[in-house]
Amino acid sequence: MARIGVTGHMNITADTVPSVYDGIRKVLARQGDPDDLVGGSCIARGADSVFARAVLDAGGRLEVVLPSTNYRQRKVKPDHAELFDELIAHADTVRVMDFDDAGPEAYEAANKAVLSSCDRLVAVWDGEAGSAGGTGTWSSWRAPVTCRWRSFGRMEPSASEVNPTASISVSS
Numbered sequence: 001m002a003r004i005g006v007t008g009h010m011n012i013t014a015d016t017v018p019s020v021y022d023g024i025r026k027v028l029a030r031q032g033d034p035d036d037l038v039g040g041s042c043i044a045r046g047a048d049s050v051f052a053r054a055v056l057d058a059g060g061r062l063e064v065v066l067p068s069t070n071y072r073q074r075k076v077k078p079d080h081a082e083l084f085d086e087l088i089a090h091a092d093t094v095r096v097m098d099f100d101d102a103g104p105e106a107y108e109a110a111n112k113a114v115l116s117s118c119d120r121l122v123a124v125w126d127g128e129a130g131s132a133g134g135t136g137t138w139s140s141w142r143a144p145v146t147c148r149w150r151s152f153g154r155m156e157p158s159a160s161e162v163n164p165t166a167s168i169s170v171s172s
Contacts, residue, residue, distance in 0.1 A: 001036045001038060002031035002032060002036055002038065002120070003038045003040065003117060003118045003119045003120070004027075004028070004031065004037070004038070004040070004118055004119070004120045004121070004122060005040040005041070005114040005115050005117065005120070005121050005122070006039070006040070006041050006047060006048055006051035006052075006121070006122045006123075006124070007047070007048075007111065007114075007115070007121060007122075007123050007124075008047020008051065008122070008123060008124030009046055009047055009124060010044055010045045010046035010047070011046060012046045012047055012050070012124065017050055020047065020050050020124055021050050021053070021054055024050065024051050024054040024122060025054050025057070025058060027122055028054060028055065028060065034058050034059030034060050035059070037055065037058060037059070037060030037061065038055075038060060038061045038062075038092075039051060039052060039055030039060050039061070039062050039063065040063045040065065040114040040117050040118050041055070041064060041065070041087075041114065042064070042065050042066065042067065042107075042110050042114060043064050043066075043084060043087045043088070044075075045077065045080045046124075047124035049083055049084070049087060050124070051124070052064070052087045052091075053083070053087070056087070056090050061092040062087065062090060062091045062092060063091065063092060063093045063095070063117070064087065064088060064091040064093065064094045064095065065094075065096075065097065065113045065114050066094065066095070066096045066097065066110065067097050067099060067102050067103075067106035067107050067109065067110040068096070068097060068099040068100060068101055068102040068103075068106045069096055069100055070100060070101055070102060071102045071106075072084065074102055075102045095113065097109045097110050097113065
């Protein structure tokens with residue numbers, strides 16, 4: 001069974017989504033039988049949701065981890081609500097962390113829950129350290145990184161699954 005988690009930026013552009021989606025689908029296709037694919041995601045806007053959609057489209061199972069009981073009401077913006085609700089509806093499991101309010105501590109707990117349940121990690125990030133608990137932090141935590149996007153743009157694969165910590169370059 002391939003258990004893959006995701007960490008990534010929320011601010012990927014609409015023009016970048018197809019490239020990120022295609023890159024994730026390529027990574028997922030190399031994992032073998034889709035019946036054995038489990039993807040873990042917090043389904044936030046951006047990379048998390050793109051990954052979750054790719055897992056479902058590949059025929060895998062989606063496990064969602066939400067940071068708090070009020071996450072949907074307080075943090076999901078109207079332009080992301082339809083996709084968020086669709087992903088929740090198609091998830092095999094939805095785990096809600098034991099926080100009433102979404103905030104840094106809840107996000108950290110949710111990210112740790114995703115990463116502690118996966119064997120591999122897809123990191124969609126720009127290579128910057130960023131804030132504590134952000135994508136840069138998680139991309140170096142525990143699970144081997146399957147691929148990284150160092151900038152957002154058109155995908156140009158330059159690394160293989162043989163080296164799970166290799167980067168996949170993306171140029172604008």
